Amino acid sequence: MELWFSDYHTEKVKVSVKVQKQLFGLQTEFQRIDVFDSDEFGRFLSADGSIVFSEKDEFIYDEMIVHVPMAVHPHVKNVLVIGGGDGGVARELGYYEEIEKIDVVEPDRVFVEVCKEFFPDNACGLGDKRVSIYYEDGLKFLRLRQNEYDLIINDAIDPLGHNAGLFTKEFYGNCYRALKEDGIMVYQHGSPFYDEDEESCRVMHRKASHSFPISRVYQAHIPTCSSGYWLFGFASKKYHPLEHLDAKRWKERHIKTWYYTTNLHKGAFMLPRYVEDMLEEEEDRKK
Amino acid sequence: MNRNKQIHAPVYEALERLKRRRVVPFDVPGHKRGRGNPELVELLGEKCVSLDVNSMKPLDNLCHPVSVIKEAEELAAEAFRAAHAFFMVGGTTSSVQSMVLSCCKAGDKIILPRNVHKSVINALVLCGAIPVYVNPEVDNKLGISLGMQVAEVEKAIKENPEAVAVLVNNPTYYGICSDLRTIVQVAHAHKMLVLVDEAHGTHLYFGENLPVCAMDAGADMASVSMHKSGGSLTQSSLLLTGKNVNWEYVSQIINLTQTTSASYLLISSLDISRRNLALRGKESFAKVSRMAEYAREEINSIGGFYAYGKDMINGGSIYDFDVTKLSVYTRDIGLAGIEVYDLLRDEYDIQIELGDIANILAYISIGDRIQDIERLVGALADIKRLYAKDPEQMPNAEYIKPTVCVSPQTAFYGEKKSVPIRETEGMICSEFVMCYPPGIPILAPGEMITREIIDYIIYAKEKGCSMQGMQDPAVESLFVLTGKY
Numbered sequence: 001m002e003l004w005f006s007d008y009h010t011e012k013v014k015v016s017v018k019v020q021k022q023l024f025g026l027q028t029e030f031q032r033i034d035v036f037d038s039d040e041f042g043r044f045l046s047a048d049g050s051i052v053f054s055e056k057d058e059f060i061y062d063e064m065i066v067h068v069p070m071a072v073h074p075h076v077k078n079v080l081v082i083g084g085g086d087g088g089v090a091r092e093l094g095y096y097e098e099i100e101k102i103d104v105v106e107p108d109r110v111f112v113e114v115c116k117e118f119f120p121d122n123a124c125g126l127g128d129k130r131v132s133i134y135y136e137d138g139l140k141f142l143r144l145r146q147n148e149y150d151l152i153i154n155d156a157i158d159p160l161g162h163n164a165g166l167f168t169k170e171f172y173g174n175c176y177r178a179l180k181e182d183g184i185m186v187y188q189h190g191s192p193f194y195d196e197d198e199e200s201c202r203v204m205h206r207k208a209s210h211s212f213p214i215s216r217v218y219q220a221h222i223p224t225c226s227s228g229y230w231l232f233g234f235a236s237k238k239y240h241p242l243e244h245l246d247a248k249r250w251k252e253r254h255i256k257t258w259y260y261t262t263n264l265h266k267g268a269f270m271l272p273r274y275v276e277d278m279l280e281e282e283e284d285r286k287k
Numbered sequence: 288m289n290r291n292k293q294i295h296a297p298v299y300e301a302l303e304r305l306k307r308r309r310v311v312p313f314d315v316p317g318h319k320r321g322r323g324n325p326e327l328v329e330l331l332g333e334k335c336v337s338l339d340v341n342s343m344k345p346l347d348n349l350c351h352p353v354s355v356i357k358e359a360e361e362l363a364a365e366a367f368r369a370a371h372a373f374f375m376v377g378g379t380t381s382s383v384q385s386m387v388l389s390c391c392k393a394g395d396k397i398i399l400p401r402n403v404h405k406s407v408i409n410a411l412v413l414c415g416a417i418p419v420y421v422n423p424e425v426d427n428k429l430g431i432s433l434g435m436q437v438a439e440v441e442k443a444i445k446e447n448p449e450a451v452a453v454l455v456n457n458p459t460y461y462g463i464c465s466d467l468r469t470i471v472q473v474a475h476a477h478k479m480l481v482l483v484d485e486a487h488g489t490h491l492y493f494g495e496n497l498p499v500c501a502m503d504a505g506a507d508m509a510s511v512s513m514h515k516s517g518g519s520l521t522q523s524s525l526l527l528t529g530k531n532v533n534w535e536y537v538s539q540i541i542n543l544t545q546t547t548s549a550s551y552l553l554i555s556s557l558d559i560s561r562r563n564l565a566l567r568g569k570e571s572f573a574k575v576s577r578m579a580e581y582a583r584e585e586i587n588s589i590g591g592f593y594a595y596g597k598d599m600i601n602g603g604s605i606y607d608f609d610v611t612k613l614s615v616y617t618r619d620i621g622l623a624g625i626e627v628y629d630l631l632r633d634e635y636d637i638q639i640e641l642g643d644i645a646n647i648l649a650y651i652s653i654g655d656r657i658q659d660i661e662r663l664v665g666a667l668a669d670i671k672r673l674y675a676k677d678p679e680q681m682p683n684a685e686y687i688k689p690t691v692c693v694s695p696q697t698a699f700y701g702e703k704k705s706v707p708i709r710e711t712e713g714m715i716c717s718e719f720v721m722c723y724p725p726g727i728p729i730l731a732p733g734e735m736i737t738r739e740i741i742d743y744i745i746y747a748k749e750k751g752c753s754m755q756g757m758q759d760p761a762v763e764s765l766f767v768l769t770g771k772y
Contacts, residue, residue, distance in 0.1 A: 169636075
């Protein structure tokens with residue numbers, strides 16, 4: 001038997017993964033969720049037909065979205081994770097003892113349940129006693145918060161799907177308000193490579209750079225993401241991702257990572273010329 | 288309502304049957320199921336262009352329905368509890384004009400509120416009837432026209448016993464309803480017909496706990512914008528008639544101006560939407576009401592915005608409120624509604640229905656999702672954070688009673704000249720001036736121009752409202768009547 005799962009990166013490019021078995025499939029109130037076992041990527045989860053994460057490469061994503069801001073901000077106590085119902089981000093945050101509170105906001109309860117059942121290595125992060133899960137719309141949750149968080153991680157994907165509200169000007173504005181005066185927000189910035197993704201990448205940077213005094217972009221190689229090349233956004237009220245990187249302090253924590261190092265941290269902000277040009281163009285654009 | 292009958296959609300079913308027959312077209316339209324216009328097919332899709340067909344025996348004819356369109360209209364009449372229903376393809380404008388033209392001739396008087404849609408006064412230009420305006424009380428804070436008060440209608444009837452009809456705007460764009468049942472009783476007692484512009488009220492026929500609809504209140508005719516809350520395609524509409532109206536005569540009136548090439552896209556969309564409403568309308572509008580009420584609570588909890596609802600009801604000028612409408616007063620954060628409307632579109636990629644001097648109106652419908660409501664609320668919170676100013680004095684929104692000097696028809700066709708707007712005080716206007724949306728006239732042909740009106744026009748223009756109706760698009764000058772009247 002041959003069974004292939006195809007993830008469309010554009011209308012005319014697809015990446016196919018040979019599947020051993022489908023473990024789960026359901027249309028929830030918000031999205032279609034499927035779980036598969038494969039030889040190459042191990043177990044993976046897809047939402048509305050696109051791979052969200054796989055056992056094989058989720059470490060790259062989770063480490064990069066957590067350790068980069070944590071190695072910069074000197075005193076993180078309160079963290080908000082928007083999306084992130086799989087628990088991978090919460091798991092990485094769990095390594096930091098000074099964190100007192102981790103709020104995870106995930107509208108889709110079924111998504112969390114599926115991750116708990118099929119991805120216990122990620123979902124264990126949600127078991128940390130500092131974690132509270134709120135089954136709510138991210139925008140709504142933020143609206144009621146002011147000057148409360150040191151770090152906000154927008155772990156939501158797909159700016160065109162049910163998470164569209166998390167890639168808008170009002171989202172960045174509401175994040176700004178929910179952050180303390182030296183807060184940092186990191187977010188998925190998508191892939192700049194294909195034409196159809198480029199525009200949303202541009203818009204995101206434009207909105208973030210107009211909402212925050214410091215707004216930088218960093219990169220990682222994530223095979224299951226569109227084109228395998230993925231960007232993250234680092235928007236901050238006070239700390240610069242390179243000038244305020246405290247490599248010594250971070251190394252002394254002895255956190256075991258497979259992707260992130262403080263050297264890679266610096267390299268991740270060194271972007272290809274075409275990406276740099278694109279971002280600069282958006283920064284220069286008038287509102 | 289017979290559910291077993293309402294599951295049918297006769298026009299839709301006839302189109303499906305026709306498609307299966309693969310008829311070779313040697314009739315119009317000339318694109319021949321799209322083959323002659325590939326770009327159009329690319330844009331609209333093959334299915335859509337293949338349904339763009341001409342009237343023919345299997346599909347009936349809107350000008351004189353005898354088969355499937357007749358059946359579809361009968362089903363619509365049943366669903367809307369009317370004696371007869373006409374499918375209309377010229378927008379609700381054509382429904383409203385057909386209502387007026389069906390009961391008014393030259394020189395007849397018709398009683399109406401000032402906040403009528405321009406289509407009503409356009410009908411008066413066509414037929415030569417004379418408007419008798421009833422003062423719709425204006426809410427001073429919100430700056431919007433309210434409903435028609437029974438006492439005002441009675442007064443107008445007493446002063447104009449020869450009037451032939453009363454026209455009511457119900458609900459208004461902003462969701463405000465008049466005491467329709469009593470107005471019908473009063474008008475009928477004086478042998479006047481009651482016409483209802485129900486452009487914003489399709490859902491009243493199907494939802495629960497909503498204000499009374501025109502047919503249930505005993506009105507004689509109603510124009511219903513199916514394409515607004517009913518879900519049909521833009522430009523499709525319904526004209527409903529009650530049991531005391533000669534519908535054959537109404538049909539003749541409709542055919543004076545109606546196209547003889549009515550679009551089957553529009554007709555079938557009316558048919559399918561009627562079926563949806565009849566079968567699922569109750570649940571759909573319960574959901575819409577819940578979403579709108581939720582949005583109201585959330586917007587009011589931001590502070591600085593006032594999303595009004597049933598709390599406005601006062602028994603008179605606001606007899607009832609349509610909770611599916613989401614209107615928000617924005618002046619307390621120092622921004623005009625039109626400014627918030629522009630910010631939402633330009634900065635937040637959110638398009639709402641309208642912004643006027645003091646309010647915005649977001650249209651909530653069966654197509655909305657709760658996460659989109661969250662976006663709207665989030666954007667309003669962010670607008671307050673980034674753009675709020677000290678509230679400035681708003682111009683007085685008192686009702687400016689129009690002085691009708693000559694009939695709209697006489698003024699429209701009369702001899703006229705263009706005069707700079709600031710110099711027009713005391714002259715008789717020969718054209719329309721309105722803010723769009725909502726398209727309610729500030730001046731109509733035949734009315735006296737006053738200082739207050741001139742100030743209002745200049746203010747609305749400065750705030751960025753789209754001014755329409757005049758020959759001069761920049762509203763620097765107005766056409767006024769010359770000579771004696």
